[in-house]
Amino acid sequence: MVLIVGSGAAGATAARELAFRGFDVTVIERGPCIEDRDAFRCYDESTGTPDLLSTSCVGGSTLVAAGNAVRVLEDRLKDYGVDISRDLDALEGELGVSELPETHIGRGTRLIMDAAESMGIRVRRMPKFIRPSECKPCGKCSFGCPRSAKWSAREFIVEAVEHGAELVTGTEVTGIIVEDGAVRGVTTSGGSFYDERVILAAGAIETPRLLMGAGIGAGKTFFMDTFITVGGLLDDVGFCDELQMAALIEMEDFILSPHFSTLLFPGEMKRSVLGLMVKIADEASGRVEPDRVVKHHTEADVKHLSEGAALAGSVLVAAGVRPDTLRSTHPRGAHPGGTAPIGRVVDENLETSLQGLFVADASVLPEAPGAPPILTIMALARRLARHISSD
Template identity: 50%
Template sequence: MYVVIGTGAGGAILARELALNGLPVTILEKGPYIESKDAFDYYDKYSEDVDLLTTTCIGGATIVSMSNMVRALDEELLDYDVDLSDAYEYVEDLVGVHQLDDSHIGKGTQAFLDAGYELGLQTLKMPKAIREKDCIQCGKCAFGCPADAKWSGKDFVDDAVEAGATLICEAEVTEVLKENNKVIGIKYIKDGSEEIIEADKVILAAGAIGSTLILRNSGIKDAGQELFFDPFVSVGGYIKDINFNTEVQMAGLIIGKNFVLSPHFSSFIRANLPGDDITDNDILSIMVKTPDECRGYVTEDGDVVKINTITDIRYLAEGAATAGFVLEKAGVDPATIGSTVYRGAHPGGTAPIGKIVDSNLETEITDLYVCDASVLPISPGKPPILTILALSKRLADYLISE
């Protein structure tokens, strides 16, 4: 029996690939099985000090993601004997990665792209896994897609169940059971009762924080001593009736040396703008996202502590300044440009390759694997979903070949 814990990018494709190859799979998800349109209600809150965007429900963070699909850490992972070339090609074809048709590039996004080109920045449409025929261009990608037009881990979980996998939702895994340092099962809590499932192999894909707590409870105490997340702010300003808030979000991309920029609506910008007659329809904003130096950690209680280095702050400042130039070139009144507070997304690095797992993503406990953003050895500074999918496809192939 293969037990997969978590239904985000890592767990979902693993369960799908194993089940489609006729292997017995049980999937456990801490959160409920929901409709995509309801995902906004399942964002997590870690502490008052860290605004970290994650969710607990079927599909994990993928269900509220923008379905951005960019390759990250290709060269860096080669240093750990991890080559994702074939896995990337397979996954990109499977989820239909492509740049959106012009029919789904709105006025605000086009202004962002045009400004990037004019400023000589490395500018392109964002590769995505969105089905234009279903997309209603409502601007609510981060709330959970009301039209089910974008890929999420939920899609692959459904495929796995159809192929014979068993799905258990609202089940909180607490510990991996072992004998002679080899996996024999897992322990979980559902409806207040403790249950045990026997297992030959266990794959943790519960996210950087969730996987950390399970690893520690299972005897791997060094998990969670390091943690990164991509710091980001949104910078925006006033353009009358731009209607950017109703567009497909993050459909463009500017790649800098130490940051990436993508057009992303934030209603928090409005509080910084002068005048009471400005509405969400009048705001064009850009997300500034940077890598960080992995100076955080997960506490024993599962809280997140984040330490910002001078380099982290410098990269964010560089990105925010560049975003200001792009906004002004795009037609934003420079006197109105403001920023949101600092937030974080895509936590990872808590069980890194080379320290907690080997190049096949196996821990020191035989037949216990980790396959989510936990295993990334450094912060990608880019959306990590495609990289996690490729890592999981590679792991699935390895497990199937065994």
Template identity: 50%
Template sequence: MVIIVGSGAGGAIIARELAKDKIPVTIIEKGPYIESKDAFNYYDVYNDDVDLLTTTCIGGATIVSMSNMVRALDEELHEYDIDISKEYEYVENLIKVHDLDDSHIGRGTQLFLDAGKELGLKTLKMPKAIREEDCIQCGKCAFGCPADAKWSGKDFVDEAVEYGATFISEAEVTEIIVENSEVKGIKYIKDNVEKSINSDTVVLSAGAIGSALLLRSAGIDAGHELFFDPFVTVGGYLKDINFNTEVQMAGLVIGKDFVLSPHFSTFTFEDESIESKDILSIMVKTADDAKGYVDDDGDVVKINTINDIRLLAEGVATAGFILEKAGVDPSTISSTVYRGAHPGGTAPIGKIVDSNQETEIKGLFVSDASVLPVSPGKPPILTILALSKRLSDYLKN
């Protein structure tokens, strides 16, 4: 039997792939099993110094993601003899990654795309895993899809259970059982009762923070070199744009050191007289220098370098030019506070895990954003899915 800890992108696809081939699988999820529309209630809270967007529930952060699916880190992974081109193709076909139909490109997104092209920027539609026939274009992608129109890890967990996998929710793993440098199972608490499951194969997919803490409990010094995608949202006033009801992040501008995507946020304005329907805003996201870490209490410590700040400033300036070209009143342009998403790098390939994502403890694997060797500066979900598909094939063999 294979034990999978966590039900985000990595854990979900491994569970599906193994259960589909009749391999016994048990999935342990710390959070509850919920409906997608309720996901906004399960955002995690960190310390006051870090505004990091993660969730604890079935599907992990995928359930509140924008379902953006881009390939990342191809060349960087080649340095570790990892080629996931076939896995990318498999996953893209499986979850039907595609550019949104024009019927789901709203006016605000189209203005973003047109302005980017006029400014000579590399501009394209964002590849997504969204079912247009179900999408009601409500703008609530980051709250958990009320129409269940986008892919999330929950889809794969449900499939895995249909194939015969066991899913245990609201269960916190407290210990990795290790004997003679080999994994023997896990201990967990559910309903205030400690239980255990024996297995010689355990996959940690609890996220960059959760997996790092579990690795430490097993004696592996993980949790350093933490990165996340630093971002701010820059917006301004454009009367009756109604961008707040569009599919979010449906466009993309790729800069040398940053990416931009149309993303609604009311936090761009402190002036309560400005209505949500009159805001057009853009997310600015950069790669990260990975100078953060997870402390022993599970708190995230983020250290920003001069390079982090410089890249973000370049992206913000470009976003301002796009907004003005799109018709936004330049005197109203402002920004959110600095935030973060997609934490990773706490158990990187080549340091904490090998090219098969196995730790120094035989049978103990990691498959989530923890294993990414550097910050991609792009949405990492597709890369995590491809790496995890590769790991599922390795475990089968």
């Protein structure tokens, strides 16, 4: 049997692959099993600094993601002896990853794309794991797709269960059972589960806390793919109802992508808001502690955010936004990671110093991707499942 803690991109992928290979798999999830459209109810409360976005439910944050499927850190991981190229290829095929057709590019996004191109900036449609025939653009990706047109890890959990995996919901893992330098199971709010193989996929905040409790020095580094949204007003552009992040501008130190945020203007003005997300690969200058997350942005981080904000403002003005209405949100964290990095906390097979204890989520990423990492996280989990099945 294999115990998997967490049912997001990593946990669901590992569960599915191992169940397909005939393993007895138990997935333990803190949150409930819900319909995609109800995902907004499962956002974790973020009350402090940094402001981190996460959800607790079957499928995890994939239910509220924008459906972006970008190959990140593929070459960097090879420096650590980790080749995920064939896993990325396979996942792109299984998930039907593609750039969405012009019918799904809204007016506001098209204005941004045309403006960027007129400035000599290369822009492309964002590759996504969204089924175009089922998608009716509505701007609700980050709340849970009302039509289930976007792939989420919940689909992989369903497949895993169909192949014999057990799903335990509403149960929080509280500790790792260790004996003679090897894992023997986990303790939970609902009792103990025993097995000699455990995969932690609880996310880059909770996973290092579990590792710390087992005596492993995790959580000493932390990044979050810091982002802001720059926006302004263009009368009745209707951008708030469009498919979000449908285009991608890749610069050396940041990316830009069309993005609506309710933080920019009061609700009655939302139909006239046009915005661009600025996302950076921030330095791993934070840490995770048992009761808090500490994050300080470096001088380089601030510089890259500022440069991105300036370019975003220029593109938005070229798209028709009134310059005197430009403003920005506060920095937030989209993709927490790097808290149990490959080469320091786990080896190339994602195994810790405790025999049989593996990590498969964004904790293992050696540096910030600066772009959506879901596909890469899934590829790492897929590779791990293959390693376990061949062991």
